[in-house]
Amino acid sequence: xxxxxxxxxxQRLGRDWITHWNGSQILALNSxxxxxxxxxxxxxxxxxxxxxxxxxxxxxxxxxxxGPWRQFQNSSWQLxxxxxxxxxxxxxxxxxxxxxxxxxKKRRLSGQHDTSTPEEEVNFSxxxxxxxLSVAQNEEKRSSRKGTIKRHWEYFCQHSKTMKIFxxxxxxQSNTESEAKFDFTVMSYNxxxxxxxxxxxxxxxxxxxxxxxxxxxxxxxLQEIKQLDADVLCLQEVQEDHYxxxxxxxxxxxxxxxxxxxxxxRKPDGCAICFKTSKFSLISSNPVEFFRHDIPLLDRDNVxxxxxxxxxxxxxxxxxxxxxxxxxxxxxxxxxxxxxxLAMLLAEIASVAPQKDGTFCPIIICGDFNSxxxxxxYRFIKExxxxxxxxxxxxxxxxxxxARGQRILSIPIWPKKLGISQNCVYEIKQQQKEENAGExxxxxxxxxxxxxxxxxxxxxxxxxxxxxxxxxxSHYFPETGIPEVTTCHSRSAVTVDYxxxxxxxxxxxxxxGAEDSFHGGLKLLGRLALLxxxxxxxxxxxxxxxxxxxxxxxxxxxxxxxx
Numbered sequence: 001x002x003x004x005x006x007x008x009x010x011q012r013l014g015r016d017w018i019t020h021w022n023g024s025q026i027l028a029l030n031s032x033x034x035x036x037x038x039x040x041x042x043x044x045x046x047x048x049x050x051x052x053x054x055x056x057x058x059x060x061x062x063x064x065x066x067g068p069w070r071q072f073q074n075s076s077w078q079l080x081x082x083x084x085x086x087x088x089x090x091x092x093x094x095x096x097x098x099x100x101x102x103x104x105k106k107r108r109l110s111g112q113h114d115t116s117t118p119e120e121e122v123n124f125s126x127x128x129x130x131x132x133l134s135v136a137q138n139e140e141k142r143s144s145r146k147g148t149i150k151r152h153w154e155y156f157c158q159h160s161k162t163m164k165i166f167x168x169x170x171x172x173q174s175n176t177e178s179e180a181k182f183d184f185t186v187m188s189y190n191x192x193x194x195x196x197x198x199x200x201x202x203x204x205x206x207x208x209x210x211x212x213x214x215x216x217x218x219x220x221x222l223q224e225i226k227q228l229d230a231d232v233l234c235l236q237e238v239q240e241d242h243y244x245x246x247x248x249x250x251x252x253x254x255x256x257x258x259x260x261x262x263x264x265x266r267k268p269d270g271c272a273i274c275f276k277t278s279k280f281s282l283i284s285s286n287p288v289e290f291f292r293h294d295i296p297l298l299d300r301d302n303v304x305x306x307x308x309x310x311x312x313x314x315x316x317x318x319x320x321x322x323x324x325x326x327x328x329x330x331x332x333x334x335x336x337x338x339x340x341x342l343a344m345l346l347a348e349i350a351s352v353a354p355q356k357d358g359t360f361c362p363i364i365i366c367g368d369f370n371s372x373x374x375x376x377x378y379r380f381i382k383e384x385x386x387x388x389x390x391x392x393x394x395x396x397x398x399x400x401x402x403a404r405g406q407r408i409l410s411i412p413i414w415p416k417k418l419g420i421s422q423n424c425v426y427e428i429k430q431q432q433k434e435e436n437a438g439e440x441x442x443x444x445x446x447x448x449x450x451x452x453x454x455x456x457x458x459x460x461x462x463x464x465x466x467x468x469x470x471x472x473x474s475h476y477f478p479e480t481g482i483p484e485v486t487t488c489h490s491r492s493a494v495t496v497d498y499x500x501x502x503x504x505x506x507x508x509x510x511x512x513g514a515e516d517s518f519h520g521g522l523k524l525l526g527r528l529a530l531l532x533x534x535x536x537x538x539x540x541x542x543x544x545x546x547x548x549x550x551x552x553x554x555x556x557x558x559x560x561x562x563x
Contacts, residue, residue: 265301333405335396
């Protein structure tokens with residue numbers, strides 16, 4: 001009969017050992033397993049060492065069963081033996097059984113064995129919570145150090161035409177030349193608006209609540225930005241009040257100049273582009289609003305921002321760089337809106353990026369495009385053309401394996417009064433160019449740097465743009481074929497964030513795209529490697545203890561090539 005009494009006394013012992021964060025929790029003693037503490041629903045399925053204070057006798061009280069402390073000290077029974085055969089399980093009160101786990105979580109856990117079941121409801125007093133708080137905080141600090149995934153730098157080797165992996169950011173000697181070059185880094189980062197986080201709390205059931213508070217998240221985000229130290233930041237989901245009170249001033253103290261565009265609707269977030277004043281000066285800032293009250297199709301409040309920057313270095317041609325940032329509509333069933341928003345952004349870039357000789361300056365487009373690699377929208381950006389005839393609106397972004405939006409895209413997608421041609425340029429500006437020239441140029445004489453207006457009587461299902469764009473990331477790990485992911489939460493883990501750039505013709509890292517119509521271009525020198533979904537779930541997905549957004553920051557290093 002004595003062994004059957006052990007769990008009750010151990011549970012008393014556990015009351016003085018373990019505290020909880022979110023109110024009433026369940027404490028259970030399991031059958032013998034390896035020494036661990038499981039925080040289900042908080043840090044699910046990750047094991048940590050059981051915390052034992054240095055001065056055990058001064059901090060912990062034993063139940064009467066064990067007798068006087070000196071007698072217990074002299075006994076042969078060791079606490080280590082207990083911890084090796086026991087496991088404390090603290091399920092989240094909102095998930096009291098496995099059946100209440102999110103579907104994607106259950107799929108991930110289907111291959112894992114866990115026989116723990118709740119046995120007794122335990123209520124802790126505030127005094128006991130306070131007494132154990134410091135122990136839990138120390139444990140979290142230890143676990144956070146262990147739970148950090150290190151992302152390495154990949155630098156492109158010009159000789160072998162492969163990516164070389166470095167543990168730390170350093171210069172690839174194959175890229176080093178005696179003459180002066182202008183190298184710079186660009187980051188794209190969706191920092192997760194606090195307003196959107198709270199409106200979509202179902203996506204973050206795997207997170208402890210205290211990790212989702214802005215006062216916890218912002219220092220982590222700022223620390224990431226400091227450590228990565230990019231010359232240009234393209235941020236999405238930047239909440240306006242946080243930008244005004246904290247973000248802008250914090251970034252300015254790091255040497256950045258900030259430009260911001262808030263969304264036009266009730267959601268108080270937007271896009272920001274920040275650049276180091278030691279590297280660039282601002283030529284122009286051009287916000288783009290995708291909402292049009294006179295066009296029913298464009299009833300969403302997404303925005304974009306296009307900056308023209310002047311590098312601070314001696315250049316014969318005085319070349320500029322165009323940086324664009326956007327966050328396209330999420331809705332997987334409205335590919336028509338996504339394509340129209342993208343066309344509006346490209347039209348603004350086409351109006352900002354032309355140089356005096358008619359060619360485009362180097363272009364970088366960052367953002368959360370809410371589209372997956374290989375989707376029609378993604379191919380349109382990279383290939384410069386898309387025939388959307390017969391394409392269902394739900395398949396444009398590729399976000400859903402079984403698209404719910406079955407309606408076929410109309411031809412044309414957007415009405416003529418939008419003023420943007422099928423070549424993604426402003427038609428009014430093209431008409432002005434023709435009037436200034438005094439005559440219409442024949443289509444056969446037009447090169448790829450000129451904007452073509454498709455006559456209204458001729459309906460075409462072909463979209464086109466004249467930017468030669470490549471993706472910084474390849475989206476799959478070459479050794480395994482496993483997909484890279486840029487966002488990971490309770491519902492999905494996928495790539496939706498990108499950095500596209502106009503590559504020079506001899507850039508071995510670039511992928512094929514539209515014909516070259518640029519004055520000079522950009523050479524990709526390196527990138528900060530992404531991770532797999534499995535990697536991210538080893539630290540409980542995103543957000544987590546160290547990464548306070550549900551997206552990873554993307555980071556690339558470029559060299560400006562002057563021709």
